[in-house]
Amino acid sequence: MAIYHLSVKLITRTTGKSAVAAAAYRASEKLHDRRCGKTFDYSRKKEVTYRCIFAPPNAPQWMKDREQLWNHIENFESRKDSQLCREIEVALPIELSPSQHIILLERFVHTQLISKGMIADVCIHNKKGNPHAHILLTTREINITCDGFGKKNRDWNSREQLEEWREQWAKHCNRRLSIATSKSRIDHRSLHDQGLDQIPTVHVGANCHAMDKRGITSKRKALNTLIKEKNMSNEKSKQLIASLKLEGETSPIQQEIVQAKKSKNLFLNPTDTKNNKKYRDAIFARTYIPILLEIFASDCKGVDEIETEIGTCFQINLNGGGKVFDYGSQIKIDSGTDEEVKVAIQLAVEKGWQGLHITGSESVKSQLFIEAVFSGFKPENITGYKPTKRDLEIISDYKPALKIANDTNIIKSYIVEKSDGSGTVGAKEKVQIPRLKI
Numbered sequence: 001m002a003i004y005h006l007s008v009k010l011i012t013r014t015t016g017k018s019a020v021a022a023a024a025y026r027a028s029e030k031l032h033d034r035r036c037g038k039t040f041d042y043s044r045k046k047e048v049t050y051r052c053i054f055a056p057p058n059a060p061q062w063m064k065d066r067e068q069l070w071n072h073i074e075n076f077e078s079r080k081d082s083q084l085c086r087e088i089e090v091a092l093p094i095e096l097s098p099s100q101h102i103i104l105l106e107r108f109v110h111t112q113l114i115s116k117g118m119i120a121d122v123c124i125h126n127k128k129g130n131p132h133a134h135i136l137l138t139t140r141e142i143n144i145t146c147d148g149f150g151k152k153n154r155d156w157n158s159r160e161q162l163e164e165w166r167e168q169w170a171k172h173c174n175r176r177l178s179i180a181t182s183k184s185r186i187d188h189r190s191l192h193d194q195g196l197d198q199i200p201t202v203h204v205g206a207n208c209h210a211m212d213k214r215g216i217t218s219k220r221k222a223l224n225t226l227i228k229e230k231n232m233s234n235e236k237s238k239q240l241i242a243s244l245k246l247e248g249e250t251s252p253i254q255q256e257i258v259q260a261k262k263s264k265n266l267f268l269n270p271t272d273t274k275n276n277k278k279y280r281d282a283i284f285a286r287t288y289i290p291i292l293l294e295i296f297a298s299d300c301k302g303v304d305e306i307e308t309e310i311g312t313c314f315q316i317n318l319n320g321g322g323k324v325f326d327y328g329s330q331i332k333i334d335s336g337t338d339e340e341v342k343v344a345i346q347l348a349v350e351k352g353w354q355g356l357h358i359t360g361s362e363s364v365k366s367q368l369f370i371e372a373v374f375s376g377f378k379p380e381n382i383t384g385y386k387p388t389k390r391d392l393e394i395i396s397d398y399k400p401a402l403k404i405a406n407d408t409n410i411i412k413s414y415i416v417e418k419s420d421g422s423g424t425v426g427a428k429e430k431v432q433i434p435r436l437k438i
Contacts, residue, residue: 002177004186005091005132006169008162010139011084013077019070019084019136026123026134027051031067035074050102050124054114060147063119070121073138076149085136086156088165092124092131093173095182099376100352104176105133112168117141117153178291179350181328292316292326295350299343318343336364345371355381366391374398 011017020033021040028045032038053064062068070085077084092101101124109120113135121136143150155161170188177184208218292303296316304315314326323334324343331347333340345368348356356372358365365385372382373395379387387395 002093002095002173002182002184002186003091004170004173004188005089006166006188007089008165009087009089011087011136012081013079013084014081017084019073020067022085022087023066023070023121023136026125026136027066027121028123029066031070033074034071047125047127048123049098049126050105051122053119053121054106054109055119056114056117056142058144059119059142063142066121069119069138070136072148076140083139083152086139088135088137090133090135090169092133093177093182093184093186094129094131095184096176096180097352097354098124098126098131099349099354100176100180101131101133103350103352104172105135108169108172109135111172112165113137116156118156175291175294178288179295180352289314296343296346299339316343316347333364336361336367338367341367341371344368345375345377348372348377349375354378355383358382358384370394 011019011022018033018036018038018040020031020035021038023029024031024040025042025045026048028042028048029051030039030041030043033040053066053069055063063072073084090105092104096104105122105124109122113120119138119142122133124131124133137156138149139156140149140152142148166188170186174185177186208220211218212221289303289305292314293300300316300318302317304317306313306315308325311327313328313332316324316326318324318339320337320339322337322340322343324340324347325332325334326347331344333344341364354377356368356377358368360368362385366388369382369385369387370391373379
């Protein structure tokens with residue numbers, strides 16, 4: 001399940017650290033530190049699956065070069081106790097795919113860091129069972145007049161800023177988990193503040209993990225095992241007490257079911273697994289519509305939950321009069337307008353899908369294919385349509401470096417379809433790629 005982790009620390013010269021060395025290690029690259037004359041080569045590390053430097057619009061182009069950026073920081077900071085950079089380390093929810101991790105990070109970095117004037121060097125370490133990201137941040141504001149950095153912004157060191165980052169990371173993660181239809185959620189608050197009667201576990205750390213690989217059980221790991229057993233025992237005791245309550249008393253979940261029945265005309269038995277799942281989906285739906293409204297704020301005028309012949313869906317009403325229907329694992333469009341195609345493909349990206357299988361008229365499939373490629377889908381993962389020479393010319397004009405294989409019908413995973421049945425993006429999973437129907 002998803003876990004919450006966000007830690008912030010300063011990389012300082014006092015502790016003998018180098019900003020260039022830190023950047024080289026986190027990005028798994030070979031960088032030369034001109035100040036100390038050393039070359040740091042970590043290019044053999046294979047766990048880094050994503051690396052990118054984000055900068056405000058007023059930043060000079062050279063600041064997007066990793067070696068130039070951190071060498072400039074090293075040269076600019078002259079004090080022997082200088083604070084070279086700040087690092088934010090976050091745990092990425094294992095319920096999300098690698099592409100969803102990237103979307104999550106980019107949204108967080110742009111809204112919480114770049115918007116404040118920082119430059120962020122972002123790297124994802126995709127360790128098995130522990131995907132996480134390192135974000136190295138500059139500590140000084142950009143000075144346009146001298147094509148470099150100015151004074152340090154002390155507000156970025158405040159406790160209030162740290163609390164804001166912690167809270168916003170939880171909100172960003174939960175938003176992505178909701179879009180991905182995962183029921184997991186994380187909370188930045190302590191167990192005490194959440195009102196949970198549990199004992200917090202202790203941080204294990206790299207040394208303890210190394211000991212574990214050698215067959216040595218560390219004291220910290222043994223303590224965590226005892227804490228987890230104690231928490232599990234407490235939880236079982238609570239469940240037993242709840243089961244022994246008087247018949248007239250209702251649990252919070254039963255009260256919530258009663259309320260759901262009143263508001264959504266649901267007649268559900270909480271002991272019936274099948275109906276309980278429907279109930280859970282209904283509760284989830286109440287948080288899903290506001291997320292769709294936020295994502296497509298500039299494109300739609302409202303979202304309705306409706307019943308159709310093939311089930312319940314969310315109807316996204318576009319400003320131009322078009323409609324996009326979100327069935328969770330399928331997406332359908334109404335008439336094949338440019339606006340519908342754009343929103344449908346964007347929704348597929350937000351859901352973290354890796355490929356599409358498109359059906360419908362040739363003109364609709366052409367639109368969907370081109371928009372999907374421009375949105376980052378690999379051509380070989382788009383099936384159900386063989387691009388024409390004109391399609392390839394359009395793509396070549398905008399993405400000249402992109403090479404498309406002659407046979408694009410390699411992976412069968414998705415469908416794009418119009419609401420009248422003539423054109424859908426939908427899901428016949430043949431490989432381990434998320435499904436899509438439009």
